[in-house]
Amino acid sequence: MRINLTKKDLVNIVYMQLGFSKKISENLIEDFFAKILLNIKNEKKLKLSKFGTFSLRQKKSRIGRNPKTKETKIIKSREVVLFKPSKEFKAFVNLKDNG
Numbered sequence: 001m002r003i004n005l006t007k008k009d010l011v012n013i014v015y016m017q018l019g020f021s022k023k024i025s026e027n028l029i030e031d032f033f034a035k036i037l038l039n040i041k042n043e044k045k046l047k048l049s050k051f052g053t054f055s056l057r058q059k060k061s062r063i064g065r066n067p068k069t070k071e072t073k074i075i076k077s078r079e080v081v082l083f084k085p086s087k088e089f090k091a092f093v094n095l096k097d098n099g
Contacts, residue, residue, distance in 0.1 A: 007033075040081065052085040 007029055014025035036054075039046045045055045061077040085093075 050086055050088040052083055052089050055082050055084070056080070057082055 007026075010029045011022060011025045014020060014028060015022050018025070020028065036046060040054050040056060045053065047053045056079045059078055059080055062075050063072055064075045065072045
């Protein structure tokens with residue numbers, strides 16, 4: 001079973017299902033992801049209806065330790081992306097196949 005879905009796969013899906021040229025399909029996918037990334041970066045939050053919400057959270061700096069060498073280092077503060085799935089997304093994932 002294949003677990004990765006690449007941009008190339010998405011381009012091919014748009015190409016096959018909507019009939020756009022591959023170049024237009026590629027531009028469409030690129031623009032879609034660029035808009036999502038820009039919105040998350042600028043607004044710190046993005047909600048996609050019936051899918052979920054992406055948000056940025058600031059993590060504080062902390063002391064980390066390399067388990068092999070026991071060397072301690074300071075891990076700098078940074079922003080991390082969180083994803084909270086919608087109720088519909090959770091319901092779809094938890095559907096039992098009765099067929």
